Amino acid sequence: MCRAKSRSPNVVAVNSNGSDRYGRDVLSGPRRSSRPATPEVVAERDLVVEDAASGFCGAVVGFERSYDGEFVRLEDRRGLTRIFALRPAAFLIDGAPVTLTKPVPRAPAAPTRTASGSRTVAGQRARVARASRLFVEGVHDASLMERIWGDDLRVEGVVVASLDGLDNLDEALAEFEPGPTRRAGILVDHLVAGSKESRLTERVGEHVLVCGHPYIDVWEAVxxxxxxxxxxxxxxxxxxxxxxxxxxxxxxxxxxxxxxxxxxVSSFRDVEVPLIRAVEELLDFVTAAE
Structure with missing residues (x-):
C-alpha cells in the first residue's frame, strides 16, 4: 500500500498558478469580514422601518417578549400590526439594513415639588428638631400631616405630637411649657363658633396658636x-x-x-383648602420662633 508522506506544517501546497490549493492557513487567525458592520438604531416609538424578509413596513408601537427572544411590534398605515424578532440586520431604513435595539428605560425625573406643593430642596438632610412643636388631635391627623407635609416638617425640624383627644390639651401644654422660642401650634378639627372645640381652645395662653378647619373629623377634610x-x-x-x-x-x-x-391622599390636592390654610399658618408660626 502506498502511503502519502506526512506534510510538514510549514509547507503550503500551491496550484500551478501559484494559488493556495488547500485554502488559507487555519493557524493564521480569524478572517476579518470586509463587509461594513450593520448600524444599530434605537427603536423609538413611531420610528418607521421595513422588515427585510417580508417587506412589511410600519411604525414601532411596542415590544413583546417570549420564550424565544425579544420582538418588536410594527403597525402599518392601515392599522395592521405584526411582530418581528429583533435580529441583526433584520430591518431596513430608507433601504439600508439596520439592527434595531430596544430603548433603555429612562430613570424617572426627580420631583421638583413636595406633596405639599413646596419646592424640593435637593440633598437636604432632616434638620435637628426645633424646640417648637405642632400638636394634632389624633393619629389620623398626624398621619395625614406626614403624607402631605412630611418633607417640609423634616426640612424645618418640626415635630408633630398627637394629643389623643383635644380634652388633653391643657395637660399637654402644661407639660410642654410654651415660651418665646418654644411655641406650640394646635391643629383642631371642627373649629367653629359654639362648638366644644372652640370652648376648649379659648384660653391657651401666650406663645400658642390655634388653627382649625370646619370639618367634623379630619377624614371629612379629604x-x-x-x-x-x-x-x-x-x-x-x-x-x-x-x-x-x-x-x-x-x-x-x-x-x-x-x-x-x-x-x-398623596398630595395637598386631595384635601380641602381650610385644612391646607390651617397647617401652613401653624408651620409659619412655629418656625418663626427661632
Missing amino acids: KPAAVGIKAWPRIPRGTDWKTGVCVELGWGTPRDGWRRVNNA
Whole structure:
C-alpha cells in the first residue's frame, strides 16, 4: 500500500498558478469580514422601518417578549400590526439594513415639588428638631400631616405630637411649657363658633396658636372625589361619626375606612383648602420662633 508522506506544517501546497490549493492557513487567525458592520438604531416609538424578509413596513408601537427572544411590534398605515424578532440586520431604513435595539428605560425625573406643593430642596438632610412643636388631635391627623407635609416638617425640624383627644390639651401644654422660642401650634378639627372645640381652645395662653378647619373629623377634610364618593354622608348627632360613615358607605369598620382615606391622599390636592390654610399658618408660626 502506498502511503502519502506526512506534510510538514510549514509547507503550503500551491496550484500551478501559484494559488493556495488547500485554502488559507487555519493557524493564521480569524478572517476579518470586509463587509461594513450593520448600524444599530434605537427603536423609538413611531420610528418607521421595513422588515427585510417580508417587506412589511410600519411604525414601532411596542415590544413583546417570549420564550424565544425579544420582538418588536410594527403597525402599518392601515392599522395592521405584526411582530418581528429583533435580529441583526433584520430591518431596513430608507433601504439600508439596520439592527434595531430596544430603548433603555429612562430613570424617572426627580420631583421638583413636595406633596405639599413646596419646592424640593435637593440633598437636604432632616434638620435637628426645633424646640417648637405642632400638636394634632389624633393619629389620623398626624398621619395625614406626614403624607402631605412630611418633607417640609423634616426640612424645618418640626415635630408633630398627637394629643389623643383635644380634652388633653391643657395637660399637654402644661407639660410642654410654651415660651418665646418654644411655641406650640394646635391643629383642631371642627373649629367653629359654639362648638366644644372652640370652648376648649379659648384660653391657651401666650406663645400658642390655634388653627382649625370646619370639618367634623379630619377624614371629612379629604375631598370626596379622592376617596371615590360624591359627598361625605350626614351622620345624626349621638352616633360616632366615623362608625356612621363606614356604615353608610359600606366600608366595614373605622379601621377599614381609615385605610381607604389614608391611601387616597398623596398630595395637598386631595384635601380641602381650610385644612391646607390651617397647617401652613401653624408651620409659619412655629418656625418663626427661632
